[in-house]
Amino acid sequence: MTNNKLLSDFKDALRKEGLKITPQRIAVLEEIIKNKGHRESEDVYMAIKTRKTHVSRATVYRTLDILVQNGFARKLNLGDGRARYEPKIDSPHHDHMICNNCGKIIEFVNHEIEKIQEEIAKHHQFKLQQHIHQLFGICKECQ
Amino acid sequence: MTNNKLLSDFKDALRKEGLKITPQRIAVLEEIIKNKGHRESEDVYMAIKTRKTHVSRATVYRTLDILVQNGFARKLNLGDGRARYEPKIDSPHHDHMICNNCGKIIEFVNHEIEKIQEEIAKHHQFKLQQHIHQLFGICKECQ
């Protein structure tokens, strides 16, 4: 999926929700799909400001929510009190391994774990909606 | 392990760390090992206040940290901005399934997942220290 396609999908989504297409909203989408991954709100805010578009922190937060609600971004909770956002489109599901020393984030996927999770949920008659799976430790470089 | 044993272990730990044994610290420990599980700081604070001992929120937070640092409690991050604390002693490792509707927390353990996690870490030459694994969805009763 090209960025142009994504952009037009986003515009469609906004229209469908009766929301307006504003430069700020476009800028937040563009920043997120740059795929630098795992961005903090403050980071996105600064990048847009430095770039060109005038934006406020409030609008960044509001737009990130729209992206998450419409499936364009995923919101991560790494347990440090700051949310992270990553593009969701074209990014297959994965979980995260976080270095306790340098903060580096490594993505991983394991279908076996996904399968077992579903079995566990089923066993408790629990309807699985999302999950968080994070491994914390010390990365290769920091050891 | 009886509660008396735990209490005396806690006192030993405090002494070893050069910390004083105060009624507030004892009260927080007692509240945590009541095993009502997954307690919020505010919850512990209110319970102690209602009970008998005069305590402040600040002291509850400070003591919960001591409990975590000394292996008496585990601090959970459920992604809602409030930390939860559960007794760690005599409570084998487990992860959590959280109902998005009623907030109920179900504990689960799966050795297969634990094993795969270790393999993933090993494969990335990552030294695993902790992990978070949480399943979110709708519980049996809320469906």
Place this chain on the structure above:
DNA sequence: ATATATGCAAAGGATTTGCAGCTAC
């Protein structure tokens, strides 16, 4: 006696919100 704890209230950091003015449609 004195080093350490406590309580209070104020500070902190991330995020949300109220509202007046601005802008997309």
Place this chain on the structure above:
DNA sequence: GTAGCTGCAAATCCTTTGCATATAT
């Protein structure tokens, strides 16, 4: 034109901290 946005600053929520007073040892 007007419903919906934006920006600002103030508000919120949980948690931490500074400091004067109280307390364990």
